[in-house]
Amino acid sequence: MSLYDDAVLVLKGYEGQEELRQAYLDHLAAHPDGMWKACGAGHVTASALVIDPERGRVLLTLHRKLRMWLQMGGHCEPGDPTLTAAALREATEESGISGLTLLPGGPVRLDRHPIPPPCHCHYDVQYAVLAPGDAEHAVSDESLDVRWFAYDEVAGVADESVVRLLEATRARL
Numbered sequence: 727m728s729l730y731d732d733a734v735l736v737l738k739g740y741e742g743q744e745e746l747r748q749a750y751l752d753h754l755a756a757h758p759d760g761m762w763k764a765c766g767a768g769h770v771t772a773s774a775l776v777i778d779p780e781r782g783r784v785l786l787t788l789h790r791k792l793r794m795w796l797q798m799g800g801h802c803e804p805g806d807p808t809l810t811a812a813a814l815r816e817a818t819e820e821s822g823i824s825g826l827t828l829l830p831g832g833p834v835r836l837d838r839h840p841i842p843p844p845c846h847c848h849y850d851v852q853y854a855v856l857a858p859g860d861a862e863h864a865v866s867d868e869s870l871d872v873r874w875f876a877y878d879e880v881a882g883v884a885d886e887s888v889v890r891l892l893e894a895t896r897a898r899l
Contacts, residue, residue, distance in 0.1 A: 729806055730758065730760075730761050737750050737754075740832060746838060749849075750770070750851075760849075768838075768845060768846050768847030768848065768849055770849045771800055771801055771802065771850045772799055772806075772809050772812035772816060773798060773799020773817075773853070774813040774816065774828075774852070775852070775888075775891050776857050777829075777856060777892075778861065783876050784874070785798075785823075785857065785873070785875075786875055786884060787820050787866075787871070788870040789870075790869055793870070794884070794885060795873075795875075795883045796888060798819075799820070800868070803815075809833075810828060813828075814855065817853075819866060819868075821861075822863050822864025822866065822872070823858070825857075825861070826856065826857060826858075828855055829856060831898060834853060834894045834898060835852045836852065837852055837887045837890070839887065854891075877896065
């Protein structure tokens with residue numbers, strides 16, 4: 727199965743955000759290259775909120791280009807067998823933490839947002855991953871910083887999309 731086919735199946739099985747979910751499916755139907763950064767009309771991305779529920783905190787990255795505190799994530803790559811694998815790969819690469827495990831139940835949220843040219847839009851499929859208790863993070867080349875924030879600190883440093891992702895993740899825990 728291709729990554730494109732996997733993404734369509736994941737989206738068809740996702741419950742909630744019906745109008746946005748359909749917009750993702752419509753985009754992919756209109757753009758067979760809609761999984762890849764080269765698709766100028768927008769492309770599917772995969773992200774994951776790294777969470778440590780035992781300590782009531784999340785790990786955010788200060789994105790190098792956007793200069794915003796965000797969850798880990800980014801573009802799908804040809805070697806990604808599934809959308810879930812892409813999210814887990816991105817979270818591992820950007821956090822420096824090995825041993826992350828996906829929160830069961832598939833994607834936590836969808837978030838479509840504009841991005842600077844030459845592309846127009848990210849169709850982000852958002853997951854959550856659990857950090858091991860002894861997790862030690864590292865700053866990647868894509869980040870200016872990586873830092874743990876208590877749940878109640880997130881709204882003060884991140885935008886509404888991250889706050890909504892945290893709320894949806896906590897509701898699933």
